[in-house]
Amino acid sequence: MSWLTVTYACLFYAATAMFVFGVGFRIYSYARTPAPLKIPTTPAPLTPAGAGFRVAREVVLFESLFKSNKWIWLFGAMFHFGLLLVLLRHLRYFTEPVWTWVVLLQPFGKYASFLMVGGLAGLWARRFLVPRIRYISTPSDHLMLVLLLGIGLSGMSMDFVSHTDIISLKEFALGLVYFDWQPLPADPPLLVHLFLVATLLAIFPISKLLHAPGVFFSPTRNQADNAREQQHVTPWAPKLEP
Amino acid sequence: MAQAKFEVPKLKPYPVIPVLKENAMAEVKSFPANAGIQQALGFPGELPEDWHDVAIAKMGELLDKYRSFRVYMDTCVHCGACTDKCHYFLGTSDPNNMPVARQDLLRKVYRRYFTFAGKYFPKLVGAEDLTRDVLDQWYTYFHQCSECRRCSVFCPYGIDTAEVTMAAREILDTVSVGTKYTNEIIGKVHKIGNNLGLPGPALEDTLTGLEEDIKADTGVDVRLPIDVKGAEVLLITPSADFFAEPHVDSLIGYAKVFHQAGISWTLSSHASEAGNFGLFIGNYEQMRKVAMRIREAALDLGVKRIVVGECGHAWRVAYSFWNTLIGPLDFLDKRYPWPQHVCEVTWDLIQRGALTLDKEANDHRIITFHDSCNVARASRMGNMPGGQFFIPRAIIKSVANHFHDMAPDTIEEKTFCCGGGGGLLTDDLMEVRVKGALPRMEALKQVVDDHGVNFMALICAICKSQFTKVVPYYGFDMSMIGGVHQLVSTAIQLGTKQ
Ligand code: SF4
Ligand code: SF4
Ligand code: SF4
Numbered sequence: 073m074s075w076l077t078v079t080y081a082c083l084f085y086a087a088t089a090m091f092v093f094g095v096g097f098r099i100y101s102y103a104r105t106p107a108p109l110k111i112p113t114t115p116a117p118l119t120p121a122g123a124g125f126r127v128a129r130e131v132v133l134f135e136s137l138f139k140s141n142k143w144i145w146l147f148g149a150m151f152h153f154g155l156l157l158v159l160l161r162h163l164r165y166f167t168e169p170v171w172t173w174v175v176l177l178q179p180f181g182k183y184a185s186f187l188m189v190g191g192l193a194g195l196w197a198r199r200f201l202v203p204r205i206r207y208i209s210t211p212s213d214h215l216m217l218v219l220l221l222g223i224g225l226s227g228m229s230m231d232f233v234s235h236t237d238i239i240s241l242k243e244f245a246l247g248l249v250y251f252d253w254q255p256l257p258a259d260p261p262l263l264v265h266l267f268l269v270a271t272l273l274a275i276f277p278i279s280k281l282l283h284a285p286g287v288f289f290s291p292t293r294n295q296a297d298n299a300r301e302q303q304h305v306t307p308w309a310p311k312l313e314p
Numbered sequence: 315m316a317q318a319k320f321e322v323p324k325l326k327p328y329p330v331i332p333v334l335k336e337n338a339m340a341e342v343k344s345f346p347a348n349a350g351i352q353q354a355l356g357f358p359g360e361l362p363e364d365w366h367d368v369a370i371a372k373m374g375e376l377l378d379k380y381r382s383f384r385v386y387m388d389t390c391v392h393c394g395a396c397t398d399k400c401h402y403f404l405g406t407s408d409p410n411n412m413p414v415a416r417q418d419l420l421r422k423v424y425r426r427y428f429t430f431a432g433k434y435f436p437k438l439v440g441a442e443d444l445t446r447d448v449l450d451q452w453y454t455y456f457h458q459c460s461e462c463r464r465c466s467v468f469c470p471y472g473i474d475t476a477e478v479t480m481a482a483r484e485i486l487d488t489v490s491v492g493t494k495y496t497n498e499i500i501g502k503v504h505k506i507g508n509n510l511g512l513p514g515p516a517l518e519d520t521l522t523g524l525e526e527d528i529k530a531d532t533g534v535d536v537r538l539p540i541d542v543k544g545a546e547v548l549l550i551t552p553s554a555d556f557f558a559e560p561h562v563d564s565l566i567g568y569a570k571v572f573h574q575a576g577i578s579w580t581l582s583s584h585a586s587e588a589g590n591f592g593l594f595i596g597n598y599e600q601m602r603k604v605a606m607r608i609r610e611a612a613l614d615l616g617v618k619r620i621v622v623g624e625c626g627h628a629w630r631v632a633y634s635f636w637n638t639l640i641g642p643l644d645f646l647d648k649r650y651p652w653p654q655h656v657c658e659v660t661w662d663l664i665q666r667g668a669l670t671l672d673k674e675a676n677d678h679r680i681i682t683f684h685d686s687c688n689v690a691r692a693s694r695m696g697n698m699p700g701g702q703f704f705i706p707r708a709i710i711k712s713v714a715n716h717f718h719d720m721a722p723d724t725i726e727e728k729t730f731c732c733g734g735g736g737g738l739l740t741d742d743l744m745e746v747r748v749k750g751a752l753p754r755m756e757a758l759k760q761v762v763d764d765h766g767v768n769f770m771a772l773i774c775a776i777c778k779s780q781f782t783k784v785v786p787y788y789g790f791d792m793s794m795i796g797g798v799h800q801l802v803s804t805a806i807q808l809g810t811k812q
Contacts, residue, residue: 107381110634113466113691115699115727130470140395140468203334205394207409210440213392278430283471286389291382292472297694299634300652303641308379309598
């Protein structure tokens with residue numbers, strides 16, 4: 073087993089562990105923290121199911137963002153939708169035999185990478201061109217975009233510029249999953265791609281990528297508007313004296 | 315035109331996002347509360363020596379108590395969608411008044427003390443130590459937010475800057491830093507029962523005077539009862555309704571509605587205030603204590619229903635929080651088991667034909683309606699989402715012939731705050747208030763020019779006080795401002811129905 077394979081295998085186990093435990097801990101801390109008062113942004117759905125549907129619309133359609141800024145919505149949607157297709161396409165490296173719908177998705181996933189990278193480029197351009205957004209941007213906001221662009225471009229280069237040995241790559245990936253390590257092809261674009269992905273996984277729980285779990289816990293979106301009908305209790309508040 | 319010590323923004327024919335002017339509003343601060351005011355609320359009188367640790371500990375406590383605060387500190391992606399949504403930014407051009415930048419004033423400290431990245435790579439993520447300068451900055455800019463929640467409508471994660479502002483004010487208070495305006499008022503409610511410090515006897519005199527006025531005006535004996543045991547309805551209304559103009563005209567309106575519908579009602583000298591400034595400073599205990607007077611009064615007077623008068627944040631507290639703070643209100647009539655807005659009551663009566671209304675009495679008025687943000691984005695009326703938009707307009711259209719809405723981006727859930735809410739309604743913040751009113755003034759100007767609108771109807775005491783003071787700066791007459799029930803009062807024909 074080459075040191076390269078060992079390094080990358082360990083890297084991925086470490087990154088995955090940080091991702092799973094880090095995000096898991098965050099979710100736990102959000103879930104554990106009480107929401108003492110009813111604060112849905114109204115008009116809001118009157119039932120919990122309605123509120124769930126509202127959150128789903130935020131996640132799938134970016135409803136509020138659409139209300140506020142069409143450019144950010146467009147670039148954000150391009151990036152996230154592109155990323156989703158690309159991720160689904162990557163399932164082929166982890167399944168054997170590859171599920172049929174993943175096979176059918178391959179051509180779309182391939183070109184979705186353009187959507188993804190285009191969206192990222194648009195979002196990054198706004199950080200320079202719009203003074204208000206330039207004002208609020210921190211170095212980490214830029215670096216996050218660099219990281220994602222790096223992942224996207226290095227991945228695309230293997231598809232559109234020089235093909236990598238995906239047969240051995242798949243063996244390496246499956247090997248990771250089944251704890252039966254196989255050699256990793258020493259292809260520079262692939263190594264860059266995998267390194268950046270591992271970095272992304274590792275920093276996920278300590279960065280603004282927490283918006284992904286966060287959106288499900290936002291009380292202004294996930295609470296139903298039923299404050300009068302149903303008493304909402306605050307766990308830490310003083311009780312009514314009898 | 316009123317005289318200003320600052321430049322009053324020009325009204326433009328269509329909204330323009332301003333060019334950033336850093337620190338434009340850095341020197342505009344509310345008067346701080348003195349030691350006596352702070353101590354009366356249980357806050358320290360002066361900055362403790364270990365204020366830094368106290369403040370950080372308080373932040374940690376709030377992170378554990380409020381999911382909103384915890385999640386909102388982590389979730390913002392700096393997308394910038396909210397940057398042009400705050401009326402204070404639009405009116406002042408100060409970038410710290412962009413909602414995300416306002417949150418970041420607190421978030422940079424959160425990151426420094428509570429996150430891995432901020433502890434080890436502060437520069438990278440914009441984390442900063444808590445210093446006296448940062449504390450001052452908090453005091454300035456968290457008192458240039460009216461907690462109106464407009465930003466939360468537009469944020470993809472629903473991040474509500476009002477929650478962040480409340481947390482910041484709560485932290486400031488625990489190290490003795492508060493504003494004279496809000497905290498003095500909260501003290502008055504605890505001592506006397508209302509924001510104005512109006513004692514019971516003075517209140518009775520005022521009400522008797524109003525009864526005489528109505529009699530002189532209409533020839534009918536309309537009563538404004540106080541502390542009547544066994545009345546059906548307890549009316550909880552902002553104390554400004556008792557004597558401020560144009561508020562008092564709405565109070566007369568409620569009285570006429572109850573009179574004609576034959577509903578027995580009463581005010582309470584113990585709970586003579588609907589407003590609850592505990593909300594503004596984000597302090598649960600203060601908010602609960604202020605609200606508790608209402609439960610006590612309702613039980614003491616043995617009423618069957620509680621009705622809340624025209625007040626934005628008060629309706630938020632009543633609608634959204636009473637059940638949590640002072641509920642369950644299970645002693646109320648099962649048909650009206652929860653607090654009702656006076657507009658709900660009036661609309662219900664109108665639909666049942668219980669009121670005799672002469673629309674033509676309002677023909678000299680061409681009316682528009684300002685959605686008060688606390689009603690619009692933090693509560694409801696009636697039994698369907700958006701009832702808070704529909705019902706007041708339905709009332710206006712039932713009592714008047716000429717109504718025109720302002721531009722769609724400035725009403726309903728997207729309404730612009732009046733500029734004076736959230737504890738900013740004080741003369742020391744006049745510059746913030748005038749500039750913050752700009753987006754609303756532009757929308758008003760448009761309907762004035764296009765439709766000849768000469769009356770802006772409201773359902774909020776703070777909005778009424780704010781607008782009467784601020785519209786003259788923009789060349790409008792303060793008599794344009796009035797309550798929805800002022801219109802009802804004009805239209806209602808007393809003595810025709812019993
Ligand atoms: S809550 Fe209102 S005043 Fe405060 S930042 Fe948001 S939009 Fe501005
Ligand atoms: S819209 Fe929300 S996520 Fe975007 S910058 Fe504003 S607060 Fe942050
Ligand atoms: S005063 Fe009226 S418009 Fe202003 S914050 Fe309060 S409810 Fe909103």
